[in-house]
Amino acid sequence: MKDIVKITSDIISLDEIANALLAKIQNKEVKTLAYEAYIPMAEKSIQSLINTARQKWDDLIHVAIVHKIGDCPVGETSVVIAVSSGHRKQGLEAVHWLIDELKVKVPIWKKEVYTNGGPDGTDGGEVWKANNALP
Amino acid sequence: MKDIVKITSDIISLDEIANALLAKIQNKEVKTLAYEAYIPMAEKSIQSLINTARQKWDDLIHVAIVHKIGDCPVGETSVVIAVSSGHRKQGLEAVHWLIDELKVKVPIWKKEVYTNGGPDGTDGGEVWKANNALP
Amino acid sequence: QGNFAQFTVLYFASAKDASKVDTDKFEWSAGINAQTLTNLLVERHPDLGYVLKTSMFAVNMEYMENDSSWTVQPGDEVAIIPPVSGG
């Protein structure tokens, strides 16, 4: 659990850093995630969340939200929420709000596909996950 | 200022998304940033911030902080703070705290190198920037 | 079937596992609300009963209240939205 601390003159690659972090995460049980979406409604509801965020934090400049569907091996990025803002406090708060809202409102579903024993102790199997609250 | 909203079965590249966002930012006046650091003290103080963050948020799993030094054209990543945590609330709060602390405590300096008229109206020139508070 | 007004139903995630189809068509009639829609769906796909207890309906990509404040209109796209888990 050694932290990564680096002051570097190299160009910084976000993907490399994410991969280095994720490589440390042990993949014990869940082999693969698979995401499914009601794509047009998901895009519409994400855009609607962004519109609301722009009203709540009037300092936001640019917003990008990208979500993976299909197979997503543990360790690959499933969702990115990126914002630019005049002041970092607004940007950070907006990201926090956007991921919270996305997780309970946007019609996207995650399935865990087990290989080394499912949650019920059996081998294999698949389970649809649920986030905290109903939309 | 069109938002980026995408549901995709492609592998997500954080670098591509960051570049797409940053490409939208108009580079009007500041041509290049140049960072300088007291490298061993910067690494030590970043590690110390991480240690404190791990005490404040006991749910943090992995932490990576990488800061660029030398020339950093506007649009290139200057700093990354990445954490993994059991609960996203703790991770998001820790990132917010870490960037706030890094900006006022870690011995790293940013110089803006102007080409199209400096802040005093003259052409060219360089200015060392200061963040909000003294360390 | 072209002589009758219809509406479309979309099934996702655990709802699709239960119905074994992505989508199908239902004959429209006046007054189909959340309760009667649930009955129609379980009649066609008995395994859906359990899933519907925790699902929402979206009509034309808008979440609907789980009550009788709305009815299905001809041509509507009704989606069954099990508890979401994006992110």
Place this chain on the structure above:
Amino acid sequence: QGNFAQFTVLYFASAKDASKVDTDKFEWSAGINAQTLTNLLVERHPDLGYVLKTSMFAVNMEYMENDSSWTVQPGDEVAIIPPVSGG
């Protein structure tokens, strides 16, 4: 100079612009505190006066209070830390 105890000073950012050097050595003597250190530095690099008004000292990579609670020790590495602007 090897006969005398010394300490090292490091200059960064606007301090380096003023001193025109990255680092230099000073002869150590007992009782050099923040105020006397400031005097020594300005004596050698007159342009540093303005920068030091808004800078901190770090000794062996620890920030020091801007008071007389500490003195430089032989072999110390003293850094002049102008207002930081990382991030």
